[in-house]
Amino acid sequence: MAQPKTKTVNVYDSLGGDNKVFYELFRKFMSVRSNVMSDGMDQWHFSSTAQNRQTDGTSCGIFTLMKAECLVNNLPALTLGQSNVAFFRNYVRGRLLASGDRHTYLCNALQCIDPRGQL
Structure with missing residues (x-):
């Protein structure tokens, strides 16, 4: 889930996988997007929360x-x-x-x- 107000990305995975690859893909997309859109949405943070498995x-x-x-x-x-x-x-x-x-x-x-x- 991407939260634009806080520029935070949180991946919820009930299988408990390593989801940093998804964050990196999202971060790269937003970085490329910033070449077209100058809205300050190029810097994002990855967040993780407790998740039921x-x-x-x-x-x-x-x-x-x-x-x-x-x-x-x-x-x-x-x-x-x-x-x-x-x-x-x-x-x-x-x-x-x-x-x-x-x-x-x-x-x-x-x-x-x-x-x-x-x-």
Whole structure:
């Protein structure tokens, strides 16, 4: 996450990798960008915060959403972790279904079958 006000970049990684390469790529991009834009955004700092670790290889997206939930609600960084994954998957599914449009057909392309089994 890049915070322009403080010129800080924070990479949240639930797998605990070495993310300095991402910071360096971002820093280089902003440095090149400064050749075109003179807005003082060429000097950035890398920041790291405590992060809950996932214990499987399939929860990266949920960990990203849980981290976003903590950030937008000003919750402590370690509030949601692996033990919350199943609950949060259902929470996200419910939110998506509640806000999405429901259609009575699977698709309207030629040769698609609608829910009643008709062409």
